[in-house]
Amino acid sequence: MSIGYAAVGWNRQKKIYDWLIFGFCMLYLLTFVGLTAVFNPDYTFETVLIRSTSTLAVLLLHIILSIGPLARLNKKFLPLLYNRRHLGVTMFCIAASHGAFSILQFHSLGNVNPIVSLFTSNTNFNSIAGFPFQALGFFALIIFFLMAITSHDFWLHNLSPKVWKTLHMFVYLAYFLIVMHVMLGVIQYETHPVFVILISLGAAWLITLHLIAGTKEVKKDNQQFNPAAEGFVYVSEANEFEEGRAKIFCIDKERIAVYKHQNKLYAIHNVCKHQGGPLGEGKIVDGCITCPWHGFQYLPKNGQSPPPFKEMVSTYDVKVNEGKVWLNPNPYPEGTERQGAIIIN
Amino acid sequence: MIKPLRKRHLQIWALWTVLIPVGIIVAWMAVPKKVTQELVQPVTLKNTNVTLASVEKENYKLSLVLDTAENKDLLNLEFINKEKIDAVSFLVYRLTDTTTDNIDKQEILGRTGSSNPQYFPLTYIYVRSCFEFSNIAKFVLYDIRKKQPIDTLIFKVSNTGIAL
Numbered sequence: 001m002s003i004g005y006a007a008v009g010w011n012r013q014k015k016i017y018d019w020l021i022f023g024f025c026m027l028y029l030l031t032f033v034g035l036t037a038v039f040n041p042d043y044t045f046e047t048v049l050i051r052s053t054s055t056l057a058v059l060l061l062h063i064i065l066s067i068g069p070l071a072r073l074n075k076k077f078l079p080l081l082y083n084r085r086h087l088g089v090t091m092f093c094i095a096a097s098h099g100a101f102s103i104l105q106f107h108s109l110g111n112v113n114p115i116v117s118l119f120t121s122n123t124n125f126n127s128i129a130g131f132p133f134q135a136l137g138f139f140a141l142i143i144f145f146l147m148a149i150t151s152h153d154f155w156l157h158n159l160s161p162k163v164w165k166t167l168h169m170f171v172y173l174a175y176f177l178i179v180m181h182v183m184l185g186v187i188q189y190e191t192h193p194v195f196v197i198l199i200s201l202g203a204a205w206l207i208t209l210h211l212i213a214g215t216k217e218v219k220k221d222n223q224q225f226n227p228a229a230e231g232f233v234y235v236s237e238a239n240e241f242e243e244g245r246a247k248i249f250c251i252d253k254e255r256i257a258v259y260k261h262q263n264k265l266y267a268i269h270n271v272c273k274h275q276g277g278p279l280g281e282g283k284i285v286d287g288c289i290t291c292p293w294h295g296f297q298y299l300p301k302n303g304q305s306p307p308p309f310k311e312m313v314s315t316y317d318v319k320v321n322e323g324k325v326w327l328n329p330n331p332y333p334e335g336t337e338r339q340g341a342i343i344i345n
Numbered sequence: 346m347i348k349p350l351r352k353r354h355l356q357i358w359a360l361w362t363v364l365i366p367v368g369i370i371v372a373w374m375a376v377p378k379k380v381t382q383e384l385v386q387p388v389t390l391k392n393t394n395v396t397l398a399s400v401e402k403e404n405y406k407l408s409l410v411l412d413t414a415e416n417k418d419l420l421n422l423e424f425i426n427k428e429k430i431d432a433v434s435f436l437v438y439r440l441t442d443t444t445t446d447n448i449d450k451q452e453i454l455g456r457t458g459s460s461n462p463q464y465f466p467l468t469y470i471y472v473r474s475c476f477e478f479s480n481i482a483k484f485v486l487y488d489i490r491k492k493q494p495i496d497t498l499i500f501k502v503s504n505t506g507i508a509l
Contacts, residue, residue, distance in 0.1 A: 169353070176368075207362050250348070
C-alpha cells in the first residue's frame with residue numbers, strides 16, 4: 001500500500017519471495033542443461049536454451065494459475081498470492097527468452113524479416129501435425145507481455161480495475177494457446193508419451209482446482225437469507241464471530257464482510273479497491289481491516305483507508321438482537337461511518 | 346472479486362474443461378506414427394535435386410538431397426548403388442530411438458531395389474524436427490541377409506547447412 005508509485009515497493013517478504021523465484025529458476029535451468037549434457041550430448045547449446053526456458057515457463061505458468069484457487073481453498077497459500085505478479089513477470093521474461101532464442105535460431109538467418117518469417121515459413125493451417133504452432137506461442141507471448149507491462153499498480157489505477165482485470169483474465173486464453181503450442185509443436189516430434197502425460201496432468205490439475213474453487217464460491221453466492229422487517233436479514237449467531245476476523249455473507253448480488261473488532265460488529269463491502277481481494281478473508285491489523293491479497297487497509301467503522309490513503313468501500317448497518325446478528329444489505333455511500341453493533345455477552 | 350467476475354472465471358474453466366482435453370487428444374492422435382510394417386516405395390528419379398551433404402563408400406553413396414521441383418523443397422535420402430552390392434538386400438532406417446540398438450525400434454524408410462539412384466522421401470515432420478530440435482539426422486543401412494546394420498550415417502544440421 002502506497003500513496004505514490006515506485007518500481008517495486010520492496011519489503012522483507014518480497015525480497016525473500018523474489019530470491020526464492022530466482023534460486024528456483026537458476027536451479028531448474030542448470031539442472032536441465034546438466035542432464036541434457038549427460039543424456040543428449042548431440043544437442044546444440046541453442047537447442048538446450050530453447051528447451052530449458054520453454055519447460056520452465058510452462059512450469060511457472062502452472063504454478064501461477066494454481067495460486068489463485070489454492071488461496072481460495074486454503075488460507076495457507078495466501079503468502080504465494082501476495083507477490084504473484086513478480087512470479088508472472090519472471091515467467092514472461094523466461095518465455096520471452098524462449099521466443100527470442102527460437103526466432104534467432106529458426107527465422108533470423110534468411111532474407112525475410114524474422115517476425116514475417118515466423119508467420120510465412122509454415123502455412124499448413126489445414127494440417128494438425130504440421131500446424132504453424134509457433135504462431136500460437138507468439139500470441140500467448142503477446143498476452144504475457146501486455147500483462148507484464150501493466151502489472152504495476154500505476155496501470156491498475158489508470159486503466160481502471162475493470163479494464164485491468166479483463167486484460168489479465170486473458171491469461172486463461174494464453175494458457176490454452178500454450179497447451180496447443182506444446183501439443184502441436186514438440187509433441188509431434190518427441191513422441192514419447194511422457195510429454196503428453198505431463199501436459200495432460202498439468203491441465204487436469206488446473207481444471208480440477210479451478211472448478212472446485214469456483215463451485216465452492218458459487219455455493220457461497222447462492223446462500224439464501226430470509227428477509228425480515230426494516231430491510232434487515234438474519235445472518236448468524238453473534239457467538240460465531242472470532243475477534244479480529246470476519247464472516248462473509250452474500251446477500252442479493254454482493255458479498256458483505258462482517259468483522260468483529262473490540263466486541264463490536266462492523267459490516268463493509270467485501271471487495272478490496274486494489275485488486276478486488278476478499279476483505280472478509282483478511283484480519284484486523286493495527287485496528288484496520290487488512291486485505292489478505294496485498295495488505296490494503298480499511299477502518300472498520302467507515303470503510304476508509306487510514307490517512308493519507310484515499311481508498312474507500314461501502315459500509316452497512318448491522319445489529320445484534322438477543323444474540324442474533326442482523327444485517328441490512330443496502331449499502332451506504334463509500335466511506336460512510338457506522339457505529340457498529342455491540343455484542344452483549 | 347465481484348460476483349459476475351467469479352462467474353466468468355468459472356465459465357472460462359468450464360469451457361477449458363471441454364476444449365483443452367479435446368485439443369490434447371486431437372493433437373496426440375495426429376502425431377505421425379512410425380512405419381514398421383509397410384515398405385515405402387522409392388520415388389522416381391528427379392532432375393531437380395540439390396545435394397546438401399553426402400557420404401561415399403566403396404560400394405554405395407548416400408546423400409541428403411533437396412528436391413526443388415515446383416518450389417516444394419522436399420528433402421530426400423538418395424541411395425546410389427555402385428553396382429558392387431546386391432541392392433535388394435538392404436533396408437534403410439532412420440534412427441529415431443537412440444536409446445536402443447534394436448533395429449525394430451527404428452523407423453524404416455524403405456528397401457533398396459533395382460532403381461539407381463533411389464530416393465527415400467523424408468516427411469515434413471521429420472525435416473522440421475531435424476532442423477528445430479535434434480540437429481542431427483541418423484540413418485542406418487541394414488543387411489537383411491546378415492541381419493545386422495552395416496553402416497550408420499550421421500548428418501549434422503546447423504544454421505549454416507548440413508554436413509557429415
